Amino acid sequence: MTADSPARAGTAGLRIGAQEVALPIVESSEGDNAIDIAKLRAETGLITFDPGYGNTGACTSAITFLDGEEGILRYRGYPIEQLAEQSTFLEVAYLLIWGELPSHDELDRFVAEVTHHTLIREEMRHFFDSFPADAHPMAVLASGTVGMSTFYPDAHEIFEADAVETTINRLIAKLPTLAAWSYKKAVGQPYVYPRNDLGYAANLLHMMFAVPSETYEVNPQVAEALDLLLILHADHEQNASTSTVRMVGSTHANLYASISAGISALWGPLHGGANEAVITTLERIVADGGNVKKWVDKAKDPNDTFRLAGFGHRVYKNFDPRATIIKRAAERVLAATGADDELFDVAQRLEEVALRDEYFVSRKLYPNVDFYSGLIYQAIGFPKNMFTNSFAIGRLPGWIAQWKEMIEASETKIGRPRQVYVGPGTRDYTPIEQR
Numbered sequence: 001m002t003a004d005s006p007a008r009a010g011t012a013g014l015r016i017g018a019q020e021v022a023l024p025i026v027e028s029s030e031g032d033n034a035i036d037i038a039k040l041r042a043e044t045g046l047i048t049f050d051p052g053y054g055n056t057g058a059c060t061s062a063i064t065f066l067d068g069e070e071g072i073l074r075y076r077g078y079p080i081e082q083l084a085e086q087s088t089f090l091e092v093a094y095l096l097i098w099g100e101l102p103s104h105d106e107l108d109r110f111v112a113e114v115t116h117h118t119l120i121r122e123e124m125r126h127f128f129d130s131f132p133a134d135a136h137p138m139a140v141l142a143s144g145t146v147g148m149s150t151f152y153p154d155a156h157e158i159f160e161a162d163a164v165e166t167t168i169n170r171l172i173a174k175l176p177t178l179a180a181w182s183y184k185k186a187v188g189q190p191y192v193y194p195r196n197d198l199g200y201a202a203n204l205l206h207m208m209f210a211v212p213s214e215t216y217e218v219n220p221q222v223a224e225a226l227d228l229l230l231i232l233h234a235d236h237e238q239n240a241s242t243s244t245v246r247m248v249g250s251t252h253a254n255l256y257a258s259i260s261a262g263i264s265a266l267w268g269p270l271h272g273g274a275n276e277a278v279i280t281t282l283e284r285i286v287a288d289g290g291n292v293k294k295w296v297d298k299a300k301d302p303n304d305t306f307r308l309a310g311f312g313h314r315v316y317k318n319f320d321p322r323a324t325i326i327k328r329a330a331e332r333v334l335a336a337t338g339a340d341d342e343l344f345d346v347a348q349r350l351e352e353v354a355l356r357d358e359y360f361v362s363r364k365l366y367p368n369v370d371f372y373s374g375l376i377y378q379a380i381g382f383p384k385n386m387f388t389n390s391f392a393i394g395r396l397p398g399w400i401a402q403w404k405e406m407i408e409a410s411e412t413k414i415g416r417p418r419q420v421y422v423g424p425g426t427r428d429y430t431p432i433e434q435r
């Protein structure tokens with residue numbers, strides 16, 4: 001069985017009045033099976049209704065498995081804990097995109113390709129110059145990503161394997177440069193060019209924090225922690241930004257356009273933007289005297305729109321395995337950098353209070369990946385508005401792998417949900433002078 005030809009496991013019966021319909025069941029290799037409703041409307045005149053798609057499988061996929069009840073996450077079958085402990089971000093990127101762990105030679109070639117595409121076109125300097133100094137780096141990153149397609153006409157060859165591979169390597173190589181330059185623009189420092197003798201995470205740190213007037217030494221523990229964060233963010237099956245990438249890609253828009261749309265979707269505080277919101281909340285709690293219980297109560301108040309950022313997840317209803325790994329990494333990074341750990345202390349107290357609180361327990365709201373990641377970013381010197389930018393760099397291989405799987409699958413159609421119309425019936429137009 002492949003992702004493209006899922007096995008069938010019998011049928012499910014649906015009775016609508018006197019009509020009996022047999023709907024095929026699509027069998028997974030692990031996890032939820034699905035009822036195939038593709039012919040439901042043709043046979044019954046009915047569609048399904050599932051706002052937020054909580055019960056809708058939009059595709060088959062062989063990339064990432066997650067079990068929210070058990071707190072399991074695997075990329076291509078490999079547990080996230082093993083990859084976090086033993087792999088590197090570029091190896092994980094290769095695994096996600098090309099399906100298997102690379103051999104020595106394959107990894108060397110991939111790393112060499114990515115390393116030698118890190119420069120962005122010099123004309124793009126003007127592009128950064130044209131934004132206001134306080135532009136949010138996510139806006140700059142999303143526009144820079146789709147902007148890159150203007151330089152590479154082969155980006156439109158989405159069914160040509162060589163062109164696709166080059167586009168993939170360019171994207172992985174250049175996104176850190178775009179991200180770092182969006183930061184340099186914001187702080188008014190000269191853009192720093194990539195250094196090909198550095199590893200992927202170390203190079204990002206170099207482009208962000210080096211200045212031409214001084215020598216900058218990358219702290220290897222910090223580079224290692226950043227690499228770990230990128231691994232933990234690398235894929236998460238059909239979340240909002242990945243579904244956006246697939247949706248845009250299903251129109252056969254080029255990969256830069258699809259990834260740019262994914263970056264925009266990631267930006268929201270209910271998704272990748274939560275890491276920024278967590279630190280803002282922790283800072284507000286500290287400024288407010290550190291009364292954690294008061295803020296937990298605020299999050300529970302149905303008349304208050306405030307939510308505890310970094311808590312809750314559509315799929316994880318036990319614990320987020322990434323949060324467990326990140327919390328340990330945060331401890332290491334704070335020790336290595338000597339960063340102020342007042343916020344870490346508040347975060348831990350907040351977690352303790354929330355995890356004992358009936359509201360959070362009954363709704364199965366646990367810390368998610370973003371709860372502790374912001375603390376690491378902050379300890380290594382990232383300003384808050386750069387956190388989600390870094391998340392996007394981590395998620396990039398997942399978006400690419402999901403786009404590639406989608407574009408290669410014979411089951412793929414243009415994404416186009418239906419609706420249940422609840423607006424007015426037909427009525428006659430009234431000229432404006434009679435209204």
Ligand code: ACO
Nearest residue numbers: 269270271272274299307308309310311312313314363368
């Ligand atoms: N704080 C307070 N209450 C919460 C929170 C929270 N963080 N999260 C969910 N709830 C409550 C809801 O109000 C709702 O309560 P109700 O049943 O009394 O109405 C219940 O828990 C269920 O929440 P939903 O919003 O229905 O769950 P959904 O699956 O739609 O949303 C989401 C998931 C968006 C992640 C939500 O938990 C949230 O807003 N969390 C905070 C933002 C966040 O951390 N996002 C990052 C997620 S990880 C990622 O995207 C990388």
